[in-house]
Amino acid sequence: EQLYLNGDMSRGVLACVTCHGDGGNSTIPMNPNLAAMPHEYIAKQLRDFVPQGDKRAVRTGADGAPSIMSTIAPTLTPQDVQNVALYLSHQKMDWDKAGTATHEATMERGQTIWRAGIADRKVPACAACHSANGAGLPGEFPRLAGQHPEYLLEQLKLFRSGDRANDIMRDIADRMNDQDLAAVADYAAGL
Ligand code: HEM
Ligand code: HEM
Structure with a gap:
């Protein structure tokens, strides 16, 4: 502290x-x-x-x-x-300061990817590793709920370009287009 x-x-x-x-x-x-x-x-x-x-x-x-x-x-x-x-x-989330979803139009698409992935492009459900409510999982799985959507989208692009080296997330980000990345980043922030 x-x-x-x-x-x-x-x-x-x-x-x-x-x-x-x-x-x-x-x-x-x-x-x-x-x-x-x-x-x-x-x-x-x-x-x-x-x-x-x-x-x-x-x-x-x-x-x-x-x-x-x-x-x-x-x-x-x-x-x-x-x-x-x-x-x-051990710090508590201050939900007044947390990130939220702002794009109503892409909410449904984001939710589908979060819960079910994109089967025909072999994208797994994000919820599997980041937990259903986005709180993350013990170990090396970050919380995404309440994160800033701008930050989440930037990280997904960095995984895709390999500037942030991580095999799991690179493979996932690589199978999604820009619209899907934006939709799921916004949805995850709002969980
Ligand atoms: C990290 C999004 C699916 C495992 C991250 C981060 C984002 C993200 C934005 C970075 C968070 C931060 O910087 O705070 C997503 C989305 C997914 C998805 C949108 C679904 C499309 C998965 C799945 C797994 C997974 C299915 C497990 C098989 C991880 C791990 C990290 C991570 C291990 C940490 C990487 C590191 O150490 O740098 N994810 N994720 N994610 N995700 Fe995912
Ligand atoms: C990212 C911790 C100081 C700006 C991060 C992350 C951690 C962290 C763990 C990754 C978060 C994630 O993946 O979700 C710390 C600690 C600090 C510190 C423990 C003090 C010892 C600072 C300061 C600044 C800063 C002083 C601003 C001058 C940032 C930025 C990112 C970041 C912009 C995103 C970086 C990127 O994606 O490349 N920090 N931080 N941090 N931090 Fe810090």
């Missing part, structure tokens, strides 16, 4: 709260909401942002551009990662 709120200037660790909000409830569309995320997922992401020697980090922005998190994650010790991940996983 201390690190989340204040960072540690003596070690060059920035305060997370500035960008991710009180208890992880960010109000900025491209800054993910981190409250009540599975701690294993948060810890994995913090490792994935760290550049690997000469190689890029597992997780970058579009066209391999370093994520802002790639300057922050390397300043954290494994103990910091564990502490901050546990702190965030």
